[in-house]
Amino acid sequence: MTNDDQSADLARQRSRPSPLVEQELEQLRRQHQLILNAVGEGVYGLDLDGNVTFVNPAAAAMIDWPVEELIGKSMHAVLHHSHVDGSHYQREDCPIYQAFQDGSTRRVANEVFWRKDGTSFPVEYISTPMHDEDGQLVGAVVTFRDITKRRWAEAILQRTNEELEHKVQQRTAKLREANQQLRELSEMRSRFVAMVCHEFRNPLNNIALSVSSLNRYETQLSGADKADYLLAINDNVERMTQMIDDILVIGKIEAKVLEVSPQPLELVTFCQALLAEREYQRSPAPIKFHCRSRQLMAHLDERLLRSILSNLLSNAMRYTPDDNPIRLKLAKRQDILILQVEDEGMGIPQADKRLLFEPFHRGRNVSNIPGTGLGLSIVKQFVDLQQGTLQVVSKVGQGSTFTVRLPLRLTPSVSVP
Structure with a gap:
């Protein structure tokens, strides 16, 4: 052996770690491997080309790839190739690979990784650059976790x-x-x-x-x-009695204890008899009654119908000058009874029409004309109880027309328990 060979052999022996050091290094590698295998989060390492240098079992299991098949592959192509909507994810735009360019740590919580079967899951990941002993950038370590449950x-x-x-x-x-x-x-x-x-x-x-x-x-x-x-x-006593009756009726309606009792009723005779009563006598312009039929049968609650017409007629008389006409019209259209009370009185201001059927509401133009503001409220609720409709057309200074439409025959369902 020449002197040169001897010198080279001696140099190799000096550079080789001692058996004790090698044992310690091997033990350290095993510990690192055990730690990686035990970590529940996915961890993998990349070289400067973006290829896998190591991957722990948790990462491989989450993306459903065998560990040995991932080594050396482009991890971007494996699990980060598309956005959540399926569009292509350019490698140059990937935060993981941007860490290779500026050496900074990237934290991302709004992207997805893809499994081998083509399904995706939301992830939170950190890409940390790796440097060697000389401070040179050699790759990156990526740690990620499946945040599906957290998102849920x-x-x-x-x-x-x-x-x-x-x-x-x-x-x-x-x-x-x-x-x-x-x-x-x-x-x-x-x-x-x-x-x-x-x-x-x-x-x-x-x-x-x-x-x-x-x-x-x-x-x-x-x-x-x-x-x-x-x-x-006697008139004043009747006036107070009527007011008390109206208040009691409102209370019964609100308490839902008022019963509807429909009975056969001949309406022409009923209306004529109502207008013949003393309180509806009017001079010099008596209330005129119009009906084309000599007889008109219906199946209604006479008590409620009487209250409807009485209140409408009383209002018409109260707010119409004595020499202006008032008309009560009765008609039938198919199975609907139509009752109209027309007057040429003071009319109703537009601003009052919205609250016209509210209890105790009175028009702003009634001045000192006596009244309780209960009559139209009772009319409206009695019409509703009999499955009917009530409409009013009015113009200040020209008069009002109240139109009541009721079914000629009430069904039993209208009774209020």
């Missing part, structure tokens, strides 16, 4: 929050509605108290005045004068 939980949480928010909004709306109803009820009670005080005070004052006059001037009054005073007392 987030979706459930979001949906739950949305449902909760919707319920809160519904409850808030109901509370607002309830508060509004309470305010309206309070306003209605105030109007009711004011109306009752006003409407009862006037007839009571008239009764008291008539009684006082009868007592004071009994010997001076003629029989006709006394009869007039008694008639005025």
Whole structure:
């Protein structure tokens, strides 16, 4: 052996690790491998070309590839080749490979990786550059996790929050509605108290005045004068009685204890008899009745129908000058009864039409004409109870026409328990 050969052999022996060092290195490699195998997250290493240098079992299992088949492959082509919508993912745009260019760590939580069978799953990953002992960039380590369950939980949480928010909004709306109803009820009670005080005070004052006059001037009054005073007392008593009846009816309707009892009824005779009553006598322009039929049979609740017509006629008389005409029209069209009350009175302002059928509401142009504001509310609810419709056409200074349409024969379902 030459001196040169001896020198080379000696150099190799000096550069070779001792058996103890080799044993420690092997043990360290095994520990690293055990750690990689035990990690639940996917971990793989890449060289500068983007090819796999190592991959742990968790990563291989998540993408359904054998570990040995991944070594040396382009990992971008294996699991990062497409966006979530299936469109091609350019390698140059991939954050993992951008880490090779600037040496910075990239964290991404809004992309997907693809399995071998072509299905995808949402991932969160970190791409960390790797450097050698001299500080040279040699590749990258990518750690990723499947966040399907987390996305599912987030979706459930979001949906739950949305449902909760919707319920809160519904409850808030109901509370607002309830508060509004309470305010309206309070306003209605105030109007009711004011109306009752006003409407009862006037007839009571008239009764008291008539009684006082009868007592004071009994010997001076003629029989006709006394009869007039008694008639005025009777009228005022009837007025208060009617108001009490109207209030009781409104209460029954709201409590849903009013029953509808349809019976056979001949309407022509019914209307003529109603107009013949003293309270509907009118001079110098009597109420005119129009009907082309001599007889018109129906199956309705006579009590409710009487209240409907009485209120409409009373309103027409109250708000129409004595010499202006009022008409009651009766007609039949197929199986529908049509009742119309027309007047040429003061009419209804446009601003009042929206609240026309609300209890205690009175038009702003009624001035000091007495009234409770209950009549049209009762009419509307009685029409509804009999499955009918109520329409009004009115113009200030020209009059109003109220049209009631009712089925000629009520069905049993209209009864209110």
